[in-house]
Amino acid sequence: MKVSIDQTKCVACGSCVAICPEVFEMKDDGTVDVKAELKGKDIPTELESKAREAHDMCPATAIVIEE
Numbered sequence: 001m002k003v004s005i006d007q008t009k010c011v012a013c014g015s016c017v018a019i020c021p022e023v024f025e026m027k028d029d030g031t032v033d034v035k036a037e038l039k040g041k042d043i044p045t046e047l048e049s050k051a052r053e054a055h056d057m058c059p060a061t062a063i064v065i066e067e
């Protein structure tokens, strides 16, 4: 399962970082993105449910999940 953030939609609310800090991070410039080491890669299986929760809770539907 791969995860990405549509930067044209993200409002940098920080919800995904609070729910799943293993996958999402707040950058120094205030934007939120998938951690560099996980970008474009399959995330660890044990993080999938938390990443899905972050996806479901995102107020801007900015989190994209690819199975």
Ligand code: SF4
Binding pocket: 005, 009, 010, 011, 012, 013, 014, 015, 016, 017, 032, 054, 057, 058, 059, 060, 061, 062, 063
């Ligand atoms: S929850 Fe959605 S809108 Fe909020 S920081 Fe994460 S991706 Fe952006």
